[in-house]
Amino acid sequence: MSDTADTREKLVEAKGLYKHYALKSDKLFAKKRYLKAVDGVSFDIYKGEFFGVVGESGCGKSTTAKLVLDMEHPTKGSVLFKGKEVGKLKPKEWRAIRLDMQMIFQDTLGALDPYMCVGKQIQEPLEIHNIGDPKKRKQMVLDILDAVSLKPIFYDRYPHELSGGQRQRIVLARALIVKPQLLVCDEPISALDVSIQAQVVNLFKRIHKELNLTFMFISHDLRIVKHVCNRIIVMYLGRVVEEAESDELFANTLHPYSQALISAVPSLTPDSQAKRIMLHGDPPNPIDLPKGCRFASRCPKCTPRCLEAEPELVDMGNNHKVACFLVTDK
């Protein structure tokens, strides 16, 4: 590991996170079964970083985000925010760090209260935390609307009167108004049209630069992740399978799953399109996981050993970690 990584300040440290949901059983005395949404995930997010989380649906990306935000409590493990464990904060401290971590979601219509004009909703965090007086608050809202390129007339609009891109900017404004340090974005642009996606992504990039914000950016869209993120983790069925700097990951992909994901990204220049790796079948059920590597059932390079034991995340140098026997045992 290089020295620069250690000197950077860690904003978030996720340590061995597990989140298991107990399932309702139809039999009275049956053994309790669990859905393992997140099953041993560790990572650090450094200050000022654009940190990406990728993986297919159901791999535990959103649950991981909720755990970081302390909207769900981990079954095991802990999340440290600025060195303090968020799950163990006193109510007053907990309320205080709400200002430092903000979130935006995919479904912008669901994220906004349909009965409240958007200006009031942007203003709400200020009211909750008693920042400024009414007059100053309104001015702050108008300033932040300007920052996300919306005109002041939007203050009195209701969510249903706005387009998806405008709503996403409103949600972003609501998150930014308290000047957070960490912004967690859960699939923030998947629901938008491609033309709008570009606008919003560039808005994210601009804000990242101007406000020196730390992003945790969750997406299944590798093109966008490649475009914006510094460092990426790839998740599969509740575990991290690969972690690397963005350029390194795309140039030197180690895990077979990441290789398959990246090969699926359509290229704009037809000649450069590498051979696409097709994955067959569905991921195993996260309730009854098979023994061994969770990816083994779909892995094109599966060996007998992969069916026996589960690989751990191993540092291969250059801040590149991977969980695959084929790579780590060489």
Added chain:
Amino acid sequence: MHLKYFLMKTLRALLTSLLLVVFVFFVLGITWDPAQSMLPDDATEEDMVEFRAMWGLDKPLIEQFWVYCKNFVHGDFGQSYKDGRDVFEIISQRLPKTVWLMGMSIIFSIIFGLPLGIYAALHRNSFGDRFVMGAAVFGFSMPNFFLGIMFILLFSMKLHWLPSAGSDTWLHLLMPMITIGLSRMGSYARYTRSAMLNVLSKQYCITAKAKGASRKRMVYLHALPNAAIPIVTVIGTSIGHMVGGGVVIENVFAWPGIGRLLVTSVAVRDLPVVQAIVIILGLSMVLANLLVDFTYGLLDPRIRVTAGDK
């Protein structure tokens, strides 16, 4: 924008009221011959003709209707066949009693039903939730005349705490109010719970919580206004049933309201009184629906706008 919505709704309500009056008048007029039911069995044909001429029943139905409408607009509902008293006067004595009983029981069920529903939603699947919902099902499944009789047995006959009949004091109000209120309370609590649960799972409520908003703020500012539409609908419907819903209970507790008047008037075939009561019952339903529509318009910004677009 708003004005058009309210105007449309009012016009529609007026039209419904007109249809109601027409329907009630003709159905009762065709199916019911007052001369036969009011006069004794041994009345002669001449007596009948005389009776019909006296009340204007010998004229064609259309003409009778015209006269009825003219009088109706002037607040004249005709005279009771039984004792010749003015129907308007009879009803205006009884109506306030019913409105009083029903109004109080609705207020009673709102005061208890809504908070219980909110509590159950916030503590979903807890023991408290299960208990409240169990009690709610019990409340609205129990036939209220049976509950009323049980109350009379216990509090009047056995314990002698409360009077079993009449409407003179607050103590008289208590038992009928609670009997009607319990079943309403149960349905309010259930509707409130499901409406709240629906809203609480929305992302804007989760976001509010994640932003550090207190539970009180989240419930009052975001959840309740958004959950209000189904709750307003249920309460509105029970206001509509206010006048008619007490027929059984008013008889159980000998409460001198409209419901009791309806039963006695039907028993003696007093057409003008029955006609007026049925129309009033219908009008109260129409009015309640109009109020519900107005409340929707005030509550929901989406309705305000679509009304303007149309």
